[in-house]
Amino acid sequence: MRKLILYIAASLDGYIARTDGRIDWLENKTYTIAGEDFGYSDFMKTIDTTLMGHSTYKVVLGLGMSFPYPDKTNYVFSHTEHPATEYVQFVTRNATGFVKQLKQETGKNIWLIGGSQLNTLLLNAGLIDEIILTYIPVVLGKGIPLFAPGASENMMRVTETQNYKNGFVQLNLQPRREV
Ligand SMILES: NC(=O)c1ccc[n+]([C@@H]2O[C@H](COP(=O)([O-])OP(=O)(O)OC[C@H]3O[C@@H](n4cnc5c(N)ncnc54)[C@H](OP(=O)(O)O)[C@@H]3O)[C@@H](O)[C@H]2O)c1
Secondary structure (H helix, E strand, O other), rough: OEEEEEEEEEOOEEEEOOOOOOOOOHHOHHOOOOOOOOOHHHHHHHHHEEEEHHHHHHHHHOOOOOOOOOOOOEEEEEEOOOOOOOOOEEEEOOOOHHHHHHHHHOOOOEEEEHHHHHHHHHHHOOOOOOEEEEEEEOOOOOOOOOOOOOOOOOOOEEEEEEEOHHHEEEEEEEEOOEE
């Protein structure tokens, strides 16, 4: 079965965005390492589908660039109907059932982009198979957390770690389903 992988970056204190949704701290030039994309392009080769919450989608649109995943099948989750665009389709009902079904279909792995609400919904439904989490060495103090209050307790197994010379630490994690 294809895997649902949450590939995401968080601050040291576990936030994925500022309270107002901005992710400028992720793109700080201080972190640039020439020729290094922290596994992003290799990861992109392994997926053909992305999942985003509506808030994350709006942040992506607000970045003012062309849609970044035009060659993928992209689903945006919202409680209200929206017309599909050239690049995205909206999922408005039975979100977890939809993802369960998607995982049964043939294809490459599925990237759970985020954000917090969608991460929590799919974690609590036991649908996340793997997390690739890059810790950025910054404390934000407040913001939108990786998982929202109400996330269920989940023990994780760390299957791989990678340190980068800019201080990024990347963890590959899998839920301990047997616990
Ligand atoms: N650091 C990173 O790598 C990273 C990665 C991804 C995202 N982010 C950040 O995360 C932030 C957004 O996180 P968030 O938690 O506020 O929002 P989110 O999870 O991106 O989106 C929340 C929205 O998803 C829809 N939704 C939630 N549950 C649903 C369900 N059961 N069925 C259908 N639709 C559902 C609702 O849309 P409607 O309101 O339309 O109903 C809800 O308002 C953004 O600032 C983004 O930049 C950061």
